Amino acid sequence: MPQSAEKVLDHAGLFKEPEYQEIFERKKAQFEGGCGADKVREVADWTRTMEYREINFKREALVINPAKACQPLGAVLCASGFEGTLPYVHGSQGCVAYFRSHFNRHFKEPCSAVSDSMTEDAAVFGGLNNMVDGLANAHALYKPKMIAVSTTCMAEVIGDDLDGFIKIAKQKGSIPEDFRVPFAHTPSFVGSHVTGYDNMLKGFLTSFWDGKTRAETTAPAININGGFDGYCVANNRELKRMMKEMGVEATIISDPSEVFDTPTDGEFRMYAGGTTAAQMEAALDARGTVFMQGISAAKSAEYVEKAGQKAVSLHCPVGVTGTDAFLMAVSELTGQAIPASLELERGRLVDAIADSQAHLHGKRFALFGDPDMLLGLTAFLLELGAEPVHILCTNATKDWTEKINALLAASPFGKDAKAWPGKDLWHLRSLLATEPVDFLIGSSHGKYLERDIGTPLIRIGFPIFDRHHHHRFPIWGYQGGLNVLVKILDKIFDTLDAKTTDSASFDLVR
Amino acid sequence: MSAVLDDKTRNKALINEVLEVYPEKAAKKRAKHLNVYEEGKPDCGVKSNIKSLPGVMTIRGCAYAGSKGVVWGPIKDMVHVSHGPVGCGQYSWATRRNYYNGTTGVDAFGAMQITSDFQEKDIVFGGDKKLDKLVDEITQVFPLAKGISVQSECPIGLIGDDIEAVSKKKSKEVGLPMVPVRCEGFRGVSQSLGHHIANDAIRDWVFDKADYNAPFESTPYDVVLMADYNIGGDAWSSRILLEEMGLRVIGQGTGDATLKEIEMMPRAKLLLLHCYRSMNYIARHVEEKYGVPWFEYNLFGPTKIAESLRGIAAFFDDSIKEKAEQVIAKYTALSQAVIDKYKPRLAGKKVMLYVGGLRPRHVVGAYEDLGMEVCGTGYEFGHGDDYQRTTHYVKDGTLIYDDVTSFELEKFAEKIRPDLMASGVKEKYIFQKMGIPFRQMHSWDYSGPYHGYDGFAIFARDMDMAINSPVWGMTKAPWKK
Numbered sequence: 008m009p010q011s012a013e014k015v016l017d018h019a020g021l022f023k024e025p026e027y028q029e030i031f032e033r034k035k036a037q038f039e040g041g042c043g044a045d046k047v048r049e050v051a052d053w054t055r056t057m058e059y060r061e062i063n064f065k066r067e068a069l070v071i072n073p074a075k076a077c078q079p080l081g082a083v084l085c086a087s088g089f090e091g092t093l094p095y096v097h098g099s100q101g102c103v104a105y106f107r108s109h110f111n112r113h114f115k116e117p118c119s120a121v122s123d124s125m126t127e128d129a130a131v132f133g134g135l136n137n138m139v140d141g142l143a144n145a146h147a148l149y150k151p152k153m154i155a156v157s158t159t160c161m162a163e164v165i166g167d168d169l170d171g172f173i174k175i176a177k178q179k180g181s182i183p184e185d186f187r188v189p190f191a192h193t194p195s196f197v198g199s200h201v202t203g204y205d206n207m208l209k210g211f212l213t214s215f216w217d218g219k220t221r222a223e224t225t226a227p228a229i230n231i232n233g234g235f236d237g238y239c240v241a242n243n244r245e246l247k248r249m250m251k252e253m254g255v256e257a258t259i260i261s262d263p264s265e266v267f268d269t270p271t272d273g274e275f276r277m278y279a280g281g282t283t284a285a286q287m288e289a290a291l292d293a294r295g296t297v298f299m300q301g302i303s304a305a306k307s308a309e310y311v312e313k314a315g316q317k318a319v320s321l322h323c324p325v326g327v328t329g330t331d332a333f334l335m336a337v338s339e340l341t342g343q344a345i346p347a348s349l350e351l352e353r354g355r356l357v358d359a360i361a362d363s364q365a366h367l368h369g370k371r372f373a374l375f376g377d378p379d380m381l382l383g384l385t386a387f388l389l390e391l392g393a394e395p396v397h398i399l400c401t402n403a404t405k406d407w408t409e410k411i412n413a414l415l416a417a418s419p420f421g422k423d424a425k426a427w428p429g430k431d432l433w434h435l436r437s438l439l440a441t442e443p444v445d446f447l448i449g450s451s452h453g454k455y456l457e458r459d460i461g462t463p464l465i466r467i468g469f470p471i472f473d474r475h476h477h478h479r480f481p482i483w484g485y486q487g488g489l490n491v492l493v494k495i496l497d498k499i500f501d502t503l504d505a506k507t508t509d510s511a512s513f514d515l516v517r
Numbered sequence: 518m519s520a521v522l523d524d525k526t527r528n529k530a531l532i533n534e535v536l537e538v539y540p541e542k543a544a545k546k547r548a549k550h551l552n553v554y555e556e557g558k559p560d561c562g563v564k565s566n567i568k569s570l571p572g573v574m575t576i577r578g579c580a581y582a583g584s585k586g587v588v589w590g591p592i593k594d595m596v597h598v599s600h601g602p603v604g605c606g607q608y609s610w611a612t613r614r615n616y617y618n619g620t621t622g623v624d625a626f627g628a629m630q631i632t633s634d635f636q637e638k639d640i641v642f643g644g645d646k647k648l649d650k651l652v653d654e655i656t657q658v659f660p661l662a663k664g665i666s667v668q669s670e671c672p673i674g675l676i677g678d679d680i681e682a683v684s685k686k687k688s689k690e691v692g693l694p695m696v697p698v699r700c701e702g703f704r705g706v707s708q709s710l711g712h713h714i715a716n717d718a719i720r721d722w723v724f725d726k727a728d729y730n731a732p733f734e735s736t737p738y739d740v741v742l743m744a745d746y747n748i749g750g751d752a753w754s755s756r757i758l759l760e761e762m763g764l765r766v767i768g769q770g771t772g773d774a775t776l777k778e779i780e781m782m783p784r785a786k787l788l789l790l791h792c793y794r795s796m797n798y799i800a801r802h803v804e805e806k807y808g809v810p811w812f813e814y815n816l817f818g819p820t821k822i823a824e825s826l827r828g829i830a831a832f833f834d835d836s837i838k839e840k841a842e843q844v845i846a847k848y849t850a851l852s853q854a855v856i857d858k859y860k861p862r863l864a865g866k867k868v869m870l871y872v873g874g875l876r877p878r879h880v881v882g883a884y885e886d887l888g889m890e891v892c893g894t895g896y897e898f899g900h901g902d903d904y905q906r907t908t909h910y911v912k913d914g915t916l917i918y919d920d921v922t923s924f925e926l927e928k929f930a931e932k933i934r935p936d937l938m939a940s941g942v943k944e945k946y947i948f949q950k951m952g953i954p955f956r957q958m959h960s961w962d963y964s965g966p967y968h969g970y971d972g973f974a975i976f977a978r979d980m981d982m983a984i985n986s987p988v989w990g991m992t993k994a995p996w997k998k
C-alpha cells in the first residue's frame with residue numbers, strides 16, 4: 008500500500024508508485040484503444056521536424072495554444088484600477104466567472120466583477136432588462152462609486168446599445184442620474200485583451216473629459232497609464248516612486264496596485280486604492296499622458312491628443328534604454344530634471360549588466376507575449392548582448408511588426424531574429440524544435456514548450472499561474488531591469504549547473 | 518436554548534439581514550434560495566436551477582463550462598475545439614486539473630487550447646467554412662486524434678451556423694467521429710444545462726453511431742466508472758479500489774478517458790456514477806435503452822467509501838461482496854491512522870461549503886470522519902434532486918444557500934466565522950483576507966486526489982494544513998491586540 012498517515016503522498020508522488028503504474032499499464036493495454044507506444048513516439052518525433060513545421064505553418068483556420076485572451080478581460084483589469092469601481096460585464100455570466108478566476112490565479116488575490124447574466128430570452132429580446140436590474144442590484148449590494156460596463160461577445164453579436172441601455176436604466180431609477188457609468192463595447196472577436204483594455208480606458212477618459220475644457224497646468228503634472236500589465240501591482244508603485252524622485256506629480260490612470268495587493272489582516276476590501284474621480288478630472292489639465300504600452304493604447308492615445316494633451320507612447324521600459332527613454336520623456340513633458348538618485352540607480356543596473364555580460368552575450372532567446380512587452384524585453388536582450396531569435400506575438404498589430412523589425416535591424420544582435428505576428432504557441436513549438444534556442448521567455452503557458460522541446464522557460468508575462476508572487480516585483484524602471492536580469496541569470500546558471508553536475512565545470516564561483 | 522436552536526435563530530436572522538440589502542424585487546427572488554434546514558423535511562427548502570439575478574456576482578459559470586470544461590474536455594484522445602472567439606477556451610485552458618496519461622499534442626489533447634478564434638468576418642459571414650477547413654487541419658497536425666468535438670461558444674447559436682451539418686459532412690470525409698455540441702454560454706442558467714447538452718451529445722453522436730452488435734468479450738464483473746473527472750487523479754484512486762474488489766473497469770470517464778472508453782458505457786454490467794449532477798442524464802439513458810443499471814456512489818472519507826463499496830458489491834455475486842469486505846478491511850488501518858493523526862487537530866471545527874453540483878453533499882462525510890461539522894452548504898448549480906439528496910447528509914439547522922452571491926457568502930462567513938471555508942478559486946482569497954482558512958474544493962487547491970482511501974489521507978492532511986497553519990495567528994499586528 009503506497010499511502011500512509013505518517014508520510015502522506017499526494018498526486019506528485021502517489022501515482023509513481025507501482026500499484027498505480029500497473030493500473031495505468033493495464034488500462035492502456037486493455038481498454039484505451041490507443042495506437043501503441045512506438046507509434047506515439049514516431050509521431051512525437053515527427054512533430055519536431057521541418058516537414059511538420061511546414062504543415063503546421065499552413066494552418067489558416069485552426070488556432071492552437073494562442074497567447075492572447077479576449078477583450079472584456081482587459082476591460083475588467085482597466086476598470087479595477089479606479090477607486091471604488093465595480094467592473095460590470097453586460098452579457099452572459101460564464102465569461103465573468105472566467106475573467107475573475109483568470110485574475111485570481113495570476114495575482115492570487117480576489118477579483119470582483121459582476122455580470123448581468125443574459126440568457127436565452129435576452130438573446131431574443133436584447134439585454135435591456137438585464138441592464139436595468141443588473142445596475143440596480145450591483146449598486147445596492149456592492150455600493151460602488153462607479154460602475155464600468157463592458158460587453159461579452161453575446162451582447163455584441165445581438166447588437167445591444169450600452170449608451171442607450173445605461174440611460175434607460177437611469178431613467179428607471181436603477182442608479183442615480185448622476186452616477187458615473189463609463190462604458191465600452193468590447194467585442195471578443197476583434198483584437199485581444201489589450202484591445203479591450205484600451206477601449207475601456209477610452210471609455211473612462213471619455214466619461215470624465217468629454218465636454219470639458221482643458222486648461223494646462225503649470226505644475227509638473229502628468230498622467231501615466233500602464234496598460235494591460237500583469238505586473239501592475241509592483242510596476243505602478245515603482246513608477247510612483249520614480250516620479251516622486253523627480254518631483255513630478257504623476258496620476259496613474261487606472262491603478263490596480265492596491266486592489267490586487269490587499270493585506271490579510273482580517274478584513275476583505277473589495278475596493279482599495281485606484282484612480283479617484285477627482286484625479287481623473289484634474290488629469291485633463293496635465294502636461295501629457297505617458298502610455299507605457301503604446302501599441303496597446305492606440306485609441307486612448309488618440310483620444311488624449313484630441314483632448315489637446317500630449318500623448319507619449321512607450322513600449323514597456325524594461326532595462327536601461329527603455330527606462331532612459333521613459334525618464335527623458337517625463338522630463339521633457341514636465342521640465343523636471345532627472346535627479347542624481349535615479350542616475351545612480353541607472354549606474355547600478357549598468358554595473359550589474361557589466362558584471363554578468365559574459366554569461367548573457369550571444370545567448371539565444373525565443374519570446375512570446377503581448378506586443379509592447381515584447382518590444383521592451385527585446386530591447387533589453389539586445390542591450391545585454393543576447394540574441395533574440397523567435398519573437399512571437401499572437402495579438403500583434405501592423406504597428407508592432409514594423410516597430411519590432413526596426414528595433415532588430417538597429418542592432419547587430421538582432422540580425423538572426425524573426426518576428427512572428429499572429430502566430431500561436433504551437434507554431435512556436437515548431438520553431439523551437441527546428442531552430443533551437445537557449446532560453447524561452449513568456450507566460451506560464453510556455454511550460455508545455457519547455458516540457459516538449461526542453462527549452463528552459465523564464466517566466467515573464469501574463470498569466471503567471473504556476474509561480475507565486477512574481478507580480479509583486481517590478482519589471483519596469485532600472486530596479487525592474489535588475490529583477491528581469493536576475494530572473495534571466497538565475498535560469499542561465501541553474502541550466503549551467505544542471506548541465507555540468509557530473510563534470511569538473513560544476514564551479515562554485517561563476 | 519440549545520446550540521442548535523441558537524444556530525437556527527442566528528441563521529434565520531442572517532438570511533433576513535442579507536435580504537434587506539437587496540432591492541425589493543431581487544430580495545423576493547433571493548429569499549427562495551436561502552433557508553435553514555429543518556430536520557425531517559424531504560428537501561432543503563430552497564428553489565434551485567433558476568436564472569441568476571443580474572448584477573449580483575453569482576459564482577456560476579455557463580453551459581460551455583459545463584460541456585467543454587466538465588464533460589467533454591477531459592476525453593483525452595479527442596480534439597475539443599472551442600468554437601467561437603478566443604476567450605472561453607483561453608480561460609479554461611488546463612485550469613481544471615483533470616489528469617490524464619498520454620503525450621500532449623500527439624495522442625492526447627487535454628492541456629491545450631484549441632480554438633477557431635473567431636474574427637469579425639466569421640461573425641458576419643458565419644463560421645461554418647472555417648470549421649470545415651479547421652477539421653482538415655486537425656487531421657494534418659494531429660494525425661493520432663480519435664475524434665473531434667465542437668464546443669459552441671455564445672456567438673455560434675446567434676449567427677445561425679449549422680455545425681451539425683458541417684460535423685456530419687466532415688466526419689464522413691475524414692473518417693473520424695465528430696460531435697457538435699450546442700453548449701453556447703447563454704443557454705440555461707449555469708454549467709448545468711451544459712452537462713445535459715453534453716450528455717445528449719454522447720447519446721446522439723457517440724452511442725448512436727457505435728456498433729454494439731460487434732463482438733465484445735465481456736465478463737460478469739464489467740463496470741464503467743463515470744462522472745469522475747480525475748481531478749488531481751481522483752478516478753485513479755477510485756479505480757484502484759474497484760479493481761481490488763474484483764471488478765473489471767472497462768471504461769473510465771470522462772477524466773482520463775478515451776473515446777473508446779466512453780463507448781463502453783452500454784457494455785457495462787453496472788454504471789458507476791460519481792458526480793450524479795453532471796452525468797445522470799446519460800446514465801438514465803443507458804439504463805433505459807441498454808438495460809444497464811447505474812449507481813451513485815461516494816468515495817469521500819472511509820465511512821462513505823465503505824458504504825459505497827458495499828453498495829456496489831451488492832450488484833454482484835458473493836465473491837465480489839467478500840472482496841469488497843477484504844478491501845474495506847485492508848484499508849481500515851490506514852484510515853484509522855489518518856483519523857488518529859488528524860482528528861485531534863480538527864475535531865469540532867466548523868466548515869462552510871459552497872461548491873458545484875455534487876460536493877456540497879458528497880464531502881460532508883469525509884469532514885465528519887475527521888470530527889468536523891458542516892454548518893452551511895449550497896450548490897452553484899444543483900437541482901431539486903440534489904437538495905433532496907442533501908438531506909441525507911446535513912444536520913438540523915444547517916444554513917442552505919443556493920446560487921449564493923459573493924455578497925451573501927461574505928456576510929454569512931463574517932457572522933458564522935467558520936473554521937474552514939471550502940469553495941472555489943474566486944472565493945479563496947476573499948476569505949483568506951478575512952482570516953478564514955480556505956481550501957479550494959473544485960481543483961483540490963492543486964492537491965488531490967481526494968477520492969478513495971489514498972485520497973482521504975491527502976484530504977485530511979490538506980484540511981489540517983489549511984486550518985492549523987501558523988499564518989492565521991499573525992493576521993493582527995501584536996500592538997493592536
Ligand code: SF4
Nearest residue numbers: 077102160602604605
Ligand atoms: S470569447 Fe466571448 S463568450 Fe468567451 S469569454 Fe470572451 S466574451 Fe465571453
Ligand code: SF4
Nearest residue numbers: 792795873874875876
Ligand atoms: S463534482 Fe462538482 S464541480 Fe465537479 S463536475 Fe460535478 S458538479 Fe462540477
